[in-house]
Amino acid sequence: QVQLVESGGGLVQAGGSLRLSCAASGSTFSSYAMGWFRQAPGKEREFVATINMSGDYTYYTDSVKGRFTISRDNAKNTMYLRMNSLKPEDTAIYYCAASVRGVSALTYDYRYWGQGTQVTVSS
Secondary structure (H helix, E strand, O other): OOEEEEEOOEEEEOOOOEEEEEEEEOOOHHHOEEEEEEEOOOOOOEEEEEEOOOOOOEEEOHHHOOOEEEEEEOOOOEEEEEEOOOOHHHOEEEEEEEEOOOOOOOHHHEEEEOOOEEEEEEO
């Protein structure tokens, strides 16, 4: 079992940047593929990005390609999401999650979830 805690959210103007962090504890972080998801008000939770256990494979949803970068530091038990060129439509609660089925864009492949961190992008 792994516990996840997100941080780094906040209010930023359009075009700005933020870096989210996801700190893991309780289990072997490096044995999980990880992902970021987001949920905007009134919408379903959607996939953002995923990274494999070693960190050398990543995959993004089309809307964030070229703007967001997912990474991880297994020595620090931490995953990151660097978000550049932020848009108002990126406004959401961002969740990190640990997958029990390798890299995946599917919510149900992720067993462990953090509590989320709010990202608000003003126009």
